[in-house]
Every structure is written in structure tokens, then in C-alpha cells.
Amino acid sequence: MIVAVILIILAAIYGITLYQRGVKLQQYVVELDSDDSAAVLKAIDGLSSSGRRIVGRVDFYLDNVRPEVRSRAVMVIGTCGSSADSAIIFPLLEGDDDKFVRRDAAVALGKLGGDGVVAALTKKLGDGSEDVLVRAAAANSLAMLGAAESIAGLVAALANRPPVLEPVSEEDAEAEEAPEDATLPLRMAAAEALGRLGTDAGVKALGEAVLENTEPGERVRAVAAYALGDAALNNDNEEEMNTLLESLLTASGDSIGDVRIAAIQSLGKATLIPDTFQARLDKVLTAAVADEHYWVREAAKEARRNVGPLGT
Numbered sequence: 001m002i003v004a005v006i007l008i009i010l011a012a013i014y015g016i017t018l019y020q021r022g023v024k025l026q027q028y029v030v031e032l033d034s035d036d037s038a039a040v041l042k043a044i045d046g047l048s049s050s051g052r053r054i055v056g057r058v059d060f061y062l063d064n065v066r067p068e069v070r071s072r073a074v075m076v077i078g079t080c081g082s083s084a085d086s087a088i089i090f091p092l093l094e095g096d097d098d099k100f101v102r103r104d105a106a107v108a109l110g111k112l113g114g115d116g117v118v119a120a121l122t123k124k125l126g127d128g129s130e131d132v133l134v135r136a137a138a139a140n141s142l143a144m145l146g147a148a149e150s151i152a153g154l155v156a157a158l159a160n161r162p163p164v165l166e167p168v169s170e171e172d173a174e175a176e177e178a179p180e181d182a183t184l185p186l187r188m189a190a191a192e193a194l195g196r197l198g199t200d201a202g203v204k205a206l207g208e209a210v211l212e213n214t215e216p217g218e219r220v221r222a223v224a225a226y227a228l229g230d231a232a233l234n235n236d237n238e239e240e241m242n243t244l245l246e247s248l249l250t251a252s253g254d255s256i257g258d259v260r261i262a263a264i265q266s267l268g269k270a271t272l273i274p275d276t277f278q279a280r281l282d283k284v285l286t287a288a289v290a291d292e293h294y295w296v297r298e299a300a301k302e303a304r305r306n307v308g309p310l311g312t
Contacts, residue, residue: 025050029057032072033064044072048079055081059088067098074101078108086114093120099131106134110141118147125153132182136189143193151197155205157183157190158224161215187220195227203231203240207247210263212254222262225251229266236272245270245277252284257293264288264296268303273310282310 031043047054054076061073074092077085086109093105106124109117124130125138139157142150160183191209194202209215209224228244235241251263264285273281285307288300 025054025057029054032058032061032076033066033069040072044076047076050080052080052082052085055085062088062092067096067101070096070098070101071104074104074108078104078111081108081112083112083114083117086112086117090116090120093124099134102131102134103137106137106141110137110144113145118142118145118149121145122147122150122153125150125157132184132186136185139186139189139193143196146197148197148199151194151199151201154190154193154197155201157186158194158205158209158220161187161217161220163216181217184217184220187215187217188223191220191224191227195224195230198231198235200237200240203228203244206231207243210247210251210254210259212251212256212259218254218256218259221251221254221256221259225259225262225266229262229269232266232270234271238272238274241270241272241274242277245273245281249277249280249284252288257291257296260288260291260293260296261299264299264303268299268306270307273307278310281307285310 025047028043028046031039032047034040034043047058058073058076061069062077064070064073070092074089077089089105089108089112092101093109096102096105102124106121109121121138121142125135125142127135135157139154142154162181162183187209191206194206206224206228210221210228212221215221215224225248228248232241232244232248235244245267248263248267252260252267254260254263267281267284285300285304288296289304291297291300
């Protein structure tokens with residue numbers, strides 16, 4: 001009798017707990033359409049840990065008139081859903097009026113994967129009429145998906161740079177503002193993606209992007225240098241390493257300290273250093289230890305420890 005009573009009590013507690021959870025989830029669903037930022041963040045966090053069952057409870061928000069609400073639903077579905085849910089995100093990537101919704105759709109598709117996702121993201125990446133933030137999100141998602149078939153599109157995006165301007169006097173520079181670098185976020189995202197995918201064509205493109213006389217954006221050069229470091233780690237392809245090391249050694253002399261830091265740190269990640277590069281790398285690291293920039297010097301010390309003794 002006592003055991004039966006205990007079981008009834010436990011069942012009641014379990015039922016109450018399930019009910020409370022259901023009420024809380026419904027509250028979170030409602031608060032996705034709130035104007036209270038704190039409530040929205042709490043709702044997204046609560047829903048994102050609820051599993052795929054939540055997709056069917058928030059998907060109606062994808063048609064909401066408010067773009068921020070559509071974005072919130074996309075983010076939740078991207079976190080909770082499966083590849084089968086990509087189909088309901090495609091229309092927002094391809095035709096939503098709001099660029100931030102399209103960007104969040106690109107991010108979500110990178111998490112979900114599924115049939116047609118790589119093709120759709122690759123198409124969006126190469127769409128010159130699309131907002132650069134959406135294209136950058138597509139690049140990041142393609143890297144997340146390990147989409148080697150998107151290499152050509154990523155290489156083209158990385159190469160979509162403004163021309164390198166001829167040096168001008170300080171007086172002329174003050175009189176005329178430099179034009180906006182509209183594709184900067186895209187080139188940075190493409191460089192990072194190519195580093196993660198690490199193919200021959202990607203390494204070659206990154207090797208060009210770290211060069212000061214080729215890539216005008218110092219932030220792109222730095223990202224490309226770090227990406228080459230990612231590609232160098234555990235890379236035993238000597239041909240790729242030749243291209244990679246040649247570019248990083250050149251970048252170690254960049255006029256911008258942050259680029260030199262990135263190049264030196266990435267040189268320290270090389271696990272294969274062909275004999276023809278041993279003496280040159282030793283010379284570059286020795287010079288970098290005396291660099292005027294403190295963090296270049298620190299990067300050189302770390303790189304020296306990582307690569308160990310070098311031949312001459």
C-alpha cells in the first residue's frame with residue numbers, strides 16, 4: 001500500500017513537472033515576439049536547449065511581419081533542427097526582404113546541412129547583388145559543412161578585392177578619403193573558410209592574399225595568414241607547404257604589426273619544414289625576435305619553441 005502511494009505521488013510530481021515545462025516553453029515561444037531584449041534572449045536560450053520538438057512550435061514565426069522575429073525563429077530552428085528542417089529555411093535565404101534574416105538563414109543552414117544546402121549557399125556566396133554580410137555568412141557556413149566543392153567560389157570571393165592604391169603624400173591622403181572597402185567582410189570570411197578547408201587551390205589563394213602588394217586590406221592579410229597557419233598544422237603535403245611557407249615568410253615583413261604577428265604565429269604551426277626553407281625560417285625568426293612590435297617578438301619566441309632546431 002505504501003509503495004503504491006509513493007508511486008502515485010511520484011507520478012503526480014512527474015506530471016506537474018512536465019506541465020510546468022510545457023508552460024515555460026510556451027512562454028518562451030510567445031516571448032520570441034517580445035520587444036523586451038532580456039526576455040527575447042532568455043527565450044532563445046530556453047528554446048535552443050529543447051530539441052527538435054520545438055521546431056514545429058516556432059516555425060509559424062518564419063512568416064511574421066517583423067524581420068527580427070523571423071530571425072529569432074531561424075536561429076532557434078538552426079540550433080534545434082535537423083537536416084530535414086533546411087527546406088523551411090531555404091525561402092528566407094533566397095527571398096526574404098531583410099538582409100539580416102537572409103544572413104541568419106545562411107548561418108542556420110550551415111548548422112543544419114541537408115540536401116541542396118551547399119548548392120544554395122554557394123550560389124548565394126557568388127551573388128554579386130547580394131549584401132556582403134549574407135555572402136560572408138554563406139562562406140562561413142560552407143566551411144562549417146566542409147564543402148570542398150565550394151572552393152572555386154571562395155577563391156573568387158577572396159580575390160574580389162579593390163585595387164591597391166599607389167602611395168600618396170600625407171597631404172593628398174588627408175585631402176581625399178579612401179573609397180570604402182565594400183567586400184572586406186566577405187574576403188575575411190572567405191580567407192578563414194579556405195584555411196579550414198585546406199585544399200591546394202585554397203592555399204594558393206591564401207598565399208596571394210597575405211601579400212601586401214596584392215591584398216590592400218590589412219585585416220584580410222592577417223586573417224589569411226592565420227588561415228595559412230591552420231592549413232599548415234599537420235600538413236605533410238610538401239608542395240602545399242612550399243607555397244604556404246613562401247607566402248608566410250614574405251608576410252613576416254609586412255608593414256603592419258598585426259599581419260607580422262599572424263605570419264610568425266602561423267610559421268610556428270608548420271609541422272613540415274622542407275630543407276630549402278630551414279635557413280630562411282631561422283633567419284626570419286631571429287629577425288622577428290628583435291622586431292619593434294612586442295607581440296611580434298613574443299610570437300617569434302613561441303614559434304621558435306614550436307619548430308625546434310632549424311638547419312642552416
